Each structure stands twice: as C-alpha cells, then as structure tokens.
Amino acid sequence: MQKKRALQVHEYSLACDIFENVMDVSRANNAQVVKSITLRIGKLAHINPDQLLFSFEAVAQGSIAEGATVNVEPVSPSVECDCGYITSADEYMNETKTSEDDGVEGDGKNANSDTSLINLHEYMSLLSCMELKCPACGAIAKLTGGKDLVIQTIDIENRD
Amino acid sequence: MPIHILNIMHIINVGHDIFNANGKLAEKNKALFDNHGVFAINIMGAIGSGKTTLIEEAIKRLKGRYSIAVIAGDVVADMDAARFEKLGVVAVAANTGRECHLDAKIVEKALTQIDFGNTDILFIENVGNLICPVDYELGEHERVVVVSVSEGDDIVMKHPMIFKTSDFAMIHKVDIAEAVDVVPSTMERDINFLNPTIPILLTSKHNDTSIGQWVGYIESHMDKR
Numbered sequence: 086m087q088k089k090r091a092l093q094v095h096e097y098s099l100a101c102d103i104f105e106n107v108m109d110v111s112r113a114n115n116a117q118v119v120k121s122i123t124l125r126i127g128k129l130a131h132i133n134p135d136q137l138l139f140s141f142e143a144v145a146q147g148s149i150a151e152g153a154t155v156n157v158e159p160v161s162p163s164v165e166c167d168c169g170y171i172t173s174a175d176e177y178m179n180e181t182k183t184s185e186d187d188g189v190e191g192d193g194k195n196a197n198s199d200t201s202l203i204n205l206h207e208y209m210s211l212l213s214c215m216e217l218k219c220p221a222c223g224a225i226a227k228l229t230g231g232k233d234l235v236i237q238t239i240d241i242e243n244r245d
Numbered sequence: 246m247p248i249h250i251l252n253i254m255h256i257i258n259v260g261h262d263i264f265n266a267n268g269k270l271a272e273k274n275k276a277l278f279d280n281h282g283v284f285a286i287n288i289m290g291a292i293g294s295g296k297t298t299l300i301e302e303a304i305k306r307l308k309g310r311y312s313i314a315v316i317a318g319d320v321v322a323d324m325d326a327a328r329f330e331k332l333g334v335v336a337v338a339a340n341t342g343r344e345c346h347l348d349a350k351i352v353e354k355a356l357t358q359i360d361f362g363n364t365d366i367l368f369i370e371n372v373g374n375l376i377c378p379v380d381y382e383l384g385e386h387e388r389v390v391v392v393s394v395s396e397g398d399d400i401v402m403k404h405p406m407i408f409k410t411s412d413f414a415m416i417h418k419v420d421i422a423e424a425v426d427v428v429p430s431t432m433e434r435d436i437n438f439l440n441p442t443i444p445i446l447l448t449s450k451h452n453d454t455s456i457g458q459w460v461g462y463i464e465s466h467m468d469k470r
Contacts, residue, residue, distance in 0.1 A: 131379055131406065225441065236263070237259065
C-alpha cells in the first residue's frame with residue numbers, strides 16, 4: 086500500500102516506514118484491526134514524537150491501523166567510560182544536577198531535576214552540551230546509544 | 246442462530262529497528278566502496294554553508310591525480326550536479342524529493358550510475374541541513390560538517406549532535422566573518438567543547454592555503470578505503 090508522500094519532513098518518511106512495517110506484520114498475522122503500536126524512541130534521535138504521531142495518523146487513514154494508539158517509550162542514552170563505569174544518561178544528569186545544586190544557589194533555570202519532565206529537544210541540547218566526566222575515575226566519558234527508533238510491539242485484533 | 250466470530254486480541258513482539266534498516270544498507274555501500282578502493286566522504290552542512298564550493302575547489306586540485314565522482318543530494322533540481330560535471334567529473338544528482346537528508350538507499354541507487362573500477366574518491370554532498378543527516382549513515386569513510394560564519398556564531402551550540410558525530414569540521418567563509426559580526430574562534434571553541442578530538446579547519450574559497458589544507462586532509466585519509 087503505497088501512500089502518497091507529499092509532506093517534506095523527516096518524521097513523515099519515518100511514519101511511512103513504520104506504517105509499512107506495521108502493515109507487513111499485520112498481514113502476516115491475519116490482523117483485522119491494529120489497536121496499538123509501541124515505539125521505542127531514543128532521546129538523542131532527531132525525532133519529534135508529536136510530529137511522528139501526527140504523521141502516522143495521516144498515513145494510517147483508511148487502513149486497518151487508522152485510529153491505532155501509538156505509545157512512545159523514550160530510551161535514554163548511556164554515559165560510558167573506558168574504566169568500566171556505565172550509567173543511564175538520565176541518572177547521570179540527575180546526579181550531576183543534584184551535586185551542582187548542593188554547592189550553588191542555582192538560578193532556578195535548571196532547577197527541575199526530573200529529566201523525564203523536560204522535552205526531548207531540551208534534553209538533547211542539555212546533555213550534548215554537558216562535559217561528561219566519569220564520576221568513578223574523572224576521565225571524559227562517552228555518550229552511547231539513545232538513537233533508536235524501534236517498533237517494539239503491535240497489538241492487533243484478528244479472527245481465528 | 247447467528248454465527249459469532251470470535252475476535253482475538255494479541256500483542257506481537259516486533260522489535261523492528263527502523264534506523265537499523267538504513268544501517269544495514271550503509272554497511273552494504275561501505276563494502277562496495279572498500280572492495281573497489283573508493284574513498285567516500287559525506288559532506289554535511291546547512292543550506293548555503295559552502296558545501297558545493299568546497300567540493301568544487303577540492304576537485305580542481307585533485308582531479309589530475311585521482312578519478313573523482315560526486316553524488317549531489319538535493320530535494321529537487323540538479324544544479325549542483327551540473328556544477329560538478331563542468332569540472333569534468335562524474336556527477337549524479339540524487340534527488341530526495343521530499344527528504345531533508347540522504348539515506349543509504351538513495352545513495353545505493355545513485356551508486357548504480359558510478360563506475361567503481363574507475364573511481365578513487367567519491368564525494369557525497371548531503372542535503373543542506375544540520376539535523377536530519379546525523380541519523381543516517383551512508384556507508385562513508387569520513388563524515389565532514391561544514392558551517393559558515395554567515396550562519397551566526399551560536400549555530401554550533403544549537404546543533405550539537407552533528408558536531409559530536411562528525412570526523413572533521415570546517416568553519417567556512419572566514420573571509421567575511423567581520424562583515425557578519427562573527428568571531429570564528431568562538432565557533433571553533435564551541436565545536437571543540439562539543440567534540441574535543443575533532444580536527445577543525447578555517448576555510449575561505451579565496452584563501453589558497455586553507456583550500457590546500459582541506460585537500461591535504463582528504464588525501465591523508467584516503468588510506469581508510
């Protein structure tokens with residue numbers, strides 16, 4: 086089922102890829118309706134989930150996936166050091182902020198220590214502009230992962 | 246008696262990685278480059294940053310010694326490809342039509358028009374954009390990001406990922422830095438902050454030495470193929 090690709094945004098073509106995969110799996114499983122889809126989206130992938138969902142809705146119109154709920158599970162990147170230290174970037178950011186907050190009065194700008202509440206774009210620029218120092222050995226740590234776009238599960242209804 | 250059709254709901258584990266499909270194709274492209282001794286460079290940067298000019302200048306200095314091909318990515322039009330053809334090299338216009346980036350599939354298709362047996366260097370000029378190309382490997386050996394001073398000196402920190410994931414950065418059009426009120430060293434400092442190991446080159450089309458350094462960079466990395 087080739088959908089007309091008229092829009093010119095990154096998310097639209099990703100939505101088309103997702104749609105085609107969902108349709109393939111649905112056909113293979115004899116699905117009548119696609120009820121929901123769960124996506125894993127890396128927090129460092131250049132994907133705006135709202136735009137992606139909006140695009141998917143448009144692509145899925147008139148198909149068995151029309152109106153399907155799309156759940157998004159954000160995937161945190163990791164902070165990794167050669168010394169063996171590894172932690173999720175979310176935790177790293179929270180810890181770093183906490184320790185900074187201890188010493189400094191804080192301007193209130195980044196006072197919110199719960200990274201799940203900041204939007205993805207803020208998260209990306211905050212994290213990638215941070216100097217990542219390994220808390221275990223002090224060396225510069227690497228940022229790994231968090232760039233995924235994975236169709237995790239598809240919830241279908243079929244007649245057996 | 247009516248027949249009841251039993252509707253059964255079930256969850257299917259898919260685990261399909263959308264980006265991985267691109268990654269696999271990129272590996273295929275890379276194997277093709279390696280098998281034929283082709284050195285492939287992906288040139289990324291914003292619209293008007295000077296990607297085409299920098300490739301042109303490199304071609305002028307390299308074409309006597311190497312066989313060169315170019316894939317010119319654009320949403321529509323083949324103006325860039327025509328500019329490269331004028332220099333006597335093979336140029337393929339890869340029109341993405343709707344996309345803000347090249348992906349491994351578009352490159353794979355463009356590759357069918359290139360004679361690998363007779364190519365040493367392949368320039369892949371990405372679509373003008375500092376965001377979308379980041380997530381798409383093409384199979385290239387080197388990822389180069391071009392940023393011009395006319396984009397403003399806060400452009401680097403606004404687009405951290407492209408500077409974090411590139412192998413080489415060029416700050417271009419430095420000759421007009423004063424006119425656009427930008428200090429190139431600020432941009433250099435920001436790139437360095439985001440990626441402490443990336444080599445950075447300040448370039449201008451009108452500065453032969455800087456273009457020579459850009460060409461030197463290409464030649465010194467050709468053993469990656």
